[in-house]
Amino acid sequence: MEEQRERMERIKRRKAQGLQDRYLYDYTFANDNGQNPVMEKAHAYVEHWKEAYRDNTGLLLFGDVGTGKSFFAGCIANALLDRDVPVLMTNFPSILNRLTGVFAEDRAAFIASLDDYSLLVIDDLGVERSTEYAMEQMFTVIDSRYRSKKPLIVTTNLKLEEIKNPPDLAHARIYDRILERCAPVLFSGKNFREEGARATKAAAKEIVSKE
Ligand SMILES: Nc1ncnc2c1ncn2[C@@H]1O[C@H](COP(=O)(O)OP(=O)(O)O)[C@@H](O)[C@H]1O
Numbered sequence: 001m002e003e004q005r006e007r008m009e010r011i012k013r014r015k016a017q018g019l020q021d022r023y024l025y026d027y028t029f030a031n032d033n034g035q036n037p038v039m040e041k042a043h044a045y046v047e048h049w050k051e052a053y054r055d056n057t058g059l060l061l062f063g064d065v066g067t068g069k070s071f072f073a074g075c076i077a078n079a080l081l082d083r084d085v086p087v088l089m090t091n092f093p094s095i096l097n098r099l100t101g102v103f104a105e106d107r108a109a110f111i112a113s114l115d116d117y118s119l120l121v122i123d124d125l126g127v128e129r130s131t132e133y134a135m136e137q138m139f140t141v142i143d144s145r146y147r148s149k150k151p152l153i154v155t156t157n158l159k160l161e162e163i164k165n166p167p168d169l170a171h172a173r174i175y176d177r178i179l180e181r182c183a184p185v186l187f188s189g190k191n192f193r194e195e196g197a198r199a200t201k202a203a204a205k206e207i208v209s210k211e
């Protein structure tokens, strides 16, 4: 009983730490609308987590906006957190934010702390501004993860072609490591966000047209 309670407490703590945006709590298999066949791969990843962790197998989720990449990654994060696995789902803007105005040794400690997580999810790679500083920090994070030999999941709106043909060396150093460790998964389905917006508009119309 006591052990069970401690485990629950730990999981709750890990979730608060690992899912920094509130909306991520809703990205669960239980909330899957079943309309995206690629979600099967998210289930498979969780089922085969032991092997994925052992072999350092990550995923590169790419495709247009609204196709469910963050939802997919969030489902994996939640399912593994529920299994007591330390997961962090974050993005580069918040990592860069965290690193700004911080002493070099604290920066290094923070970046090293990202590797304490068994799974690191970096959502929306490529949206941050590619200043020299940002690129350097991004490289440090990705390279540190690469050397930790722990899995990484990346989501991005970039095309696979763009990732395979980076514009310069700074991008190439980052993308090469991601491509080496992360199996690409294409999201080619419909834009769920547009659908949501249509439903919202329809509902709003319904409300305002009521007498
Ligand atoms: N399989 C799914 N089941 C239910 N809702 C989904 C699913 N996939 C995506 N959504 C919803 O659709 C919207 C867009 O998905 P998101 O994962 O943010 O897209 P992307 O990260 O590819 O831009 C979000 O509101 C998300 O909750």
Ligand SMILES: [Mg+2]
Pocket: 069, 070, 071, 123, 124, 155
């Ligand atoms: Mg997204």
